[in-house]
Amino acid sequence: MNKHNKATPLVTVDEQSADPIKEPIILQDDQLLESNSDDVDEPSSVILPQQDLKVGPDLAQATIDRLATLPELEYELERNNVAKSLNNMSVRSLDKLVKKARNELKFKISESLVVDVEPYAEPITDIAIVAEQIYQILYDHIACTDAVKVAVTLWILMTWVIPAAHILPIAWINAPEKRCGKSTLLKLMSRMSKRSLSTSNITGPALFRCIEAYKPTLFIDEVDTFLNDNEGLRGVLNAGHSRDSSGITRCFGDDHQLVTFNVYSAKAISGIGKIPNTLIDRSISLTLRRKMKNESKKRVRDLPVDITNKIQSQLARWTNDNMAAVKEAKPVLPPYINDRAQDNWEILLKIAMILGDDWLEKAHNACIEISGIESDEPSLNEQLLADIRTVFNLYGTNRLLSRDLLTGLCRDPEMNWSTLNQGKRITARQIAKILGGFRISSKDIRAHDLRGNEVRGKGYDLSDFQDTFSRYLS
Template structure:
């Protein structure tokens, strides 16, 4: 406290004036836009000319930016429910069990899905303490399986939930930058499948270190960084793009049978979810630093990406203790274990080629023979790969080129068609085919002979035109 006495009194007014006129910390451009978007129409109209001049942009550009921001942040200060942390310390194991039982009351699904959903909900409250943010992908083979119901339930218990259907790419990163929500995207199968831009944005938010996109803004196209870090749950029929599924905890649902009775979520006591959310808020406040420093033991049966996805969930399960560490690992193996890995189309091609070489006992095979073998099974995609027609030599070479495997001229009984040597596949087999399937690979096939897999002359002529 400052005291003014005697001759110093005449300086009092000067000091007060200096204090009152001290500059406030300069707002960032994002903070200015967020502040202006929160104003009423009349308030914004009074200041728009001055603010546009201060930002160095035309008023029309500022109006457009404010309109876009208001579309993704309506009533920005009231858009999230107010959650007061529970007044007393919370037992973590008991809290997770309460959430688990609540999910069982309203949703028909397997136990592993209930466990994973419980842990993912808890994870949203520790988003500031973890380094990986796995997507929660709610999927089912058909409609009326409870996908939207589960997404609704997750939203009632998650930190800062924001529901968005058919969201645009720019809305994703703008709302995350402005509000840091738990983003809940419904009906993803209707708009996400062919939207590469939004897939790239969602992919970028998987790890904290890489959770940014760069976009140009304003009349001068100034580069600006936007955060994409945050918890995100996506609901839709079927599977999403491989890159999204690879970053996900998959929550599979099924249509309930007549004897499977659950309560209707819309009739649930609202206090039930407010009470659980309040306990989650308190538990996160008390234990955030402990979760941040946790390094759980990750099951070796999970691949590297699956280990990343499950790390924050296992950290929570290990910390709360009780039966949750084991339940969490059982769920992880049941949902994301190697035997549940869905191979990409290129990996599926490798697996099918390996099976052909194993069956034929060859050390080499012409392109024509390989395609004949691949397309012999109507249940596999290669017979109709080319818009309903068999995969072509050029398409085969392009797929295999992803693994560094290229067709070459091979010698077979005095002829030299284009084809592939088994040795060229060995490295890819070991790296990309699950170890259980590739453990018996050897550099030399059991029945190595130049006389095996001989290509008919007519087929050589047909396929040589592609020169692959």
């Protein structure tokens, strides 16, 4: 061994001073659970669950609720990873659940659209006093007949007892011209009805979703500007008239799932001119008139909110205490009106019966007056039948070619058939379609034309109309 490779002397270690070698600490299972925590307030799994863990329903729902609040771009960036973390859920399923959560969130945010009133603290021992107050408010603000004020008062009370009604008549507020108080009456009614929701324009899909979500009393203004050309909206309004036919089925969602919506609710509509005949049959016509120059009416904005709020509160309490009595009431329906009018007025007469004999008598008179006015106005089909009979009489014949019948209908400007189609005259095809509903059809006939010449062609025989004339024009 050379001098550079000297052996290192051994150092004696003091056993007492040396640090002992520590054995590894083995924790029990329960100790592992207790120690597996950190100082973060919320576990990261609440934000994005770990992919290797089984996610439970509560955590999954919390994640979906969070996603529902994200802007569209942020959601698109996260959806794939989140779907994998939720037990490898499909992205399509996640989209459906997030969409449902968003709809529920929108509903919660917009719950203030309709307001539930706190019932009055004391029982309402005489509801007729409240009804008289509503009547007086209508008298102070609206120019209309007594029958209209009675009908509107009863209709407002109807909105609070809908479970007692089988038919909910539409309140059709109409007038021949502008500035007759239609919007004013609509506003007054909304301030005293239950769960009022007002709109000046609405689509069919928005309407049935709104009714399903909020169960409101719906007030639609200016229907003359959009209703006649909106078949979907008319269908929803028609369906919501009767409890037995209150469901409408629509395709819903990306997978076109069939969903049924319940559209049974109270509705008031206003506008100038006529509405479709199917809606007229389901409505009570509330015709207003322009006030005279020497006639003074109050402004709705000057009506204290406390007054109408108290009326709503009193009606809410009265409803809670008297729903069964209204439902069991059996008023005698006027025999002078048709079956549909009786259906429309039944719930109003039930309420009038609870109000007392005076109100029941006023309700009967209003029913006959308003329904009588409605029945004086023939439908388009009935008017066509009457004018066809007139044409046969004018020509003094029992047979008419289709073209000659058309000429006769359009010759008289008072019959309106020359301008039926937006300024253009009615067509032979339209006449045939309407008459087909009465089981009357054209056939090959021999007749005399308007010049007296004998001709052959498609036409109508007067004898085919006799049964229809007797049933519909008598």
